[in-house]
Amino acid sequence: MKLLLLGGTGQLGREIFLHAGPGLSIVAPTRRDLDLVRPETIDSYVAAQDVDVIVNAAAYTAVDKAESERDLAFVLNAEVPGRLAAAAAAKGIPLVHVSTDYVFDGIKGAPYRPTDPVAPLGVYGASKEAGEKAVRATSGRAVILRTAWVYGPFGGNFMKTMLRLGRERDVLRVVDDQRGTPTASADLAAASLAIAVRLVNDPGDHGGTFHFTNAGETTWCGFARAIFDLAGSRLARRPDVLAITTAEYPTPARRPADSRLDCDATIARYHISQPDWRTALASTLDRILERTI
Numbered sequence: 597m598k599l600l601l602l603g604g605t606g607q608l609g610r611e612i613f614l615h616a617g618p619g620l621s622i623v624a625p626t627r628r629d630l631d632l633v634r635p636e637t638i639d640s641y642v643a644a645q646d647v648d649v650i651v652n653a654a655a656y657t658a659v660d661k662a663e664s665e666r667d668l669a670f671v672l673n674a675e676v677p678g679r680l681a682a683a684a685a686a687k688g689i690p691l692v693h694v695s696t697d698y699v700f701d702g703i704k705g706a707p708y709r710p711t712d713p714v715a716p717l718g719v720y721g722a723s724k725e726a727g728e729k730a731v732r733a734t735s736g737r738a739v740i741l742r743t744a745w746v747y748g749p750f751g752g753n754f755m756k757t758m759l760r761l762g763r764e765r766d767v768l769r770v771v772d773d774q775r776g777t778p779t780a781s782a783d784l785a786a787a788s789l790a791i792a793v794r795l796v797n798d799p800g801d802h803g804g805t806f807h808f809t810n811a812g813e814t815t816w817c818g819f820a821r822a823i824f825d826l827a828g829s830r831l832a833r834r835p836d837v838l839a840i841t842t843a844e845y846p847t848p849a850r851r852p853a854d855s856r857l858d859c860d861a862t863i864a865r866y867h868i869s870q871p872d873w874r875t876a877l878a879s880t881l882d883r884i885l886e887r888t889i
């Protein structure tokens with residue numbers, strides 16, 4: 597099976613390479629091969645590839661910066677997925693497109709189901725919502741896979757920020773009133789690949805919108821504390837993690853207060869394993885701190 601991977605240099609993309617089994621070959625154009633800020637080049641690029649499925653892990657992911665780079669965020673997160681979906685449909689191959697919990701406003705008070713109404717609070721979320729709509733508007737088979745709070749050994753993420761700040765400061769102040777579920781890039785890569793393989797092998801699977809995170813829930817503060825608890829004596833020093841409110845940590849973008857995702861339908865349909873977030877965090881820290889990645 598051949599997979600066309602967009603965003604192969606990102607944190608999810610790099611993990612997908614590690615998780616691809618021997619039966620899967622991956623074509624992953626870099627920015628130099630296919631610059632996605634020129635979406636009009638996508639059609640001919642995709643048309644020329646001999647592949648069975650497309651996974652789109654490319655995106656504009658700088659949540660705060662997006663507030664002042666709206667156009668760029670919309671090109672990458674809305675126009676690109678629409679073009680990819682159209683190009684996939686033209687070839688008759690399925691698409692797995694990755695989206696985000698930030699399409700929700702976070703006021704539901706319970707885990708969001710895929711069918712719940714979206715109401716993004718910031719430009720990043722709005723651009724990702726527009727990408728979902730563009731994918732749904734095309735006729736091909738696609739899975740829109742929403743995930744959340746992704747972290748891992750590759751690229752920038754909250755876990756790596758905490759490990760760095762922990763080396764530099766005695767006290768970290770972290771918001772304790774935004775709930776969600778951290779998701780290890782390794783588990784998300786496995787889920788994305790399982791869905792891609794299933795779409796190829798089962799032409800009767802018409803896709804749709806699905807959620808995947810690790811199991812359980814916490815806050816960003818709870819996540820930060822767990823990082824230092826689980827890293828333990830492997831870190832030279834351990835900072836105090838002080839719980840603060842969102843109001844005490846002003847940022848350009850508003851973020852949802854509770855963006856837990858209900859993943860039941862995904863687990864049932866695709867038989868994906870969903871480790872608890874702490875178990876996944878422990879494994880990820882082992883990889884990083886024991887340099888086994």
Ligand SMILES: NC(=O)C1=CN([C@@H]2O[C@H](COP(=O)(O)OP(=O)(O)OC[C@H]3O[C@@H](n4cnc5c(N)ncnc54)[C@H](OP(=O)(O)O)[C@@H]3O)[C@@H](O)[C@H]2O)C=CC1
Nearest residue numbers: 603605606607608632633654655657696743744745746751
């Ligand atoms: N990170 C998170 O916490 C979450 C992420 N998601 C979604 O998951 C998906 C993967 O995210 P993640 O792996 O964290 O993202 P990263 O920011 O780590 O990676 C983004 C990828 O997109 C590529 N890209 C960006 N701009 C261009 C461009 N102009 N031309 C070509 N490639 C480009 C990057 O390439 P380059 O290396 O050259 O910059 C990189 O490979 C995205 O859809 C994201 O919205 C959803 C929920 C949470």
Ligand SMILES: Cc1cn([C@H]2C[C@H](O)[C@@H](COP(=O)(O)OP(=O)(O)O[C@H]3O[C@@H](C)C(=O)[C@@H](O)[C@H]3O)O2)c(=O)[nH]c1=O
Nearest residue numbers: 657659696697744745746754757769770771816845851
């Ligand atoms: C660094 C830091 C952040 N925070 C807060 C800010 C914010 O509310 C929360 C998370 O901060 P970050 O900026 O690291 O995370 P953020 O960029 O909001 O992460 C999001 O990225 C996009 C791509 C997604 O799709 C989301 O699912 C989510 O993972 O923690 C603190 O309270 N203290 C700190 O020291």
Ligand SMILES: [Mg+2]
Nearest residue numbers: 657658659660
């Ligand atoms: Mg960020």
